[in-house]
Amino acid sequence: MRTDIPADRHGSFARAVKSLVVPRPIAWVSSRSAAGIDNLAPHSFFTVASSTPTIVQFVSVGEKDSLRNIRQTREFVVNFAPAGLFEQINATGTDYPAEISEFDAVGLTREPSLTVSVPRVAESPAALECRLHGDPLAIGDSFLVFGAVTHVVVDEQAVDERGPVVRALRPIARLGRDEWGELGRIRSIRRAPYRDVEPEADLP
Template sequence: MFYDAVANSHGLQWDPFKALVSPRPIGWISTLDQNGVVNLAPYSFFNAVSTDPHFVMFSSGGRKDSQRNAEETGEFVCSLATFELREAMNRTSQHVGPEVDEMALAGLTAAPSKIVAPPRVAESPVAFECTYWRTIELPGPDGGPGTHAIVLGQVVGVHIDDAAIVDGKVDVTKLKPIARLGYGDYAVIDEVFELSRP
């Protein structure tokens, strides 16, 4: 099939776009508001975008607490959402007021970061401490102002559980990160294969 993506005229019961761009890593973003309240939210529009220096991005529809806090304080942390933490990650996706600490709501432990102020999820085996760089506002369907934005941050510190390092390399099968597919579907990375570049 082919459909006009601007008109979104796919004719299916559910929009296939997110299911086709998958799997997508989940950025579990923690921030602090101006009053020191912890916000923790998962973003499936997340990825690494540079290695020299290291940059990550997350994106959402609507100006959410994570974006506002990162812009106002200049910092955020991204913890790895794993298979073991899938239920807690899902709990942090609920819409609650900005005064609610989602880390506490999900029964997670706030671990201090080394460089930035927002805490990381102690139960997560990986966390990226980030300084906010900039926000890119995306246009709407008509070319005018849109509702989505990309938040970019430079990674200034990385936490890795030593148990995931084998022979000097990270063994992703020990981390078991989860990824968003489409609809309400997720996947877990527990098997890998290797290809050598020609």
């Protein structure tokens, strides 16, 4: 038996979808207003949009400070969201007034970025510095924001000759309801090229 989720004005469809599209990586976005106020907020609709050029995307559900700041300055940073900063990440999701910086409110340290004016979170093990690519795209009640990655930085303890090491980074992910998740079992498998999996032709 299955349960049908009715579409209604109370948003049960959206809640169900957010509980099923999991785990969702978190874009912990730092931005700066035209007045110089640094904002920091988690956005859990986040992924890569393009490999070449390297572009990431996140969704602002509604017009929030992150979106307003990025429209003004066209710069932002996606800070990595590690399990060790779980409480602070959640706290920066509070709807602080625009004149209050979440960096100060939750006790995080600003770190200068290399290619943008927006600061990084010093306590985060990695960051993607970005410039706005195009204009935010309105979709329903949300806005899709694209960022061209201009610089990548990773703690030396969390990177090897092949790149970032996920076990060392310990990402945290958003689930449904008030639930969050951490890394569980990690499996590795290589993609097999078609020539290795195609069936042998029938012999005459």
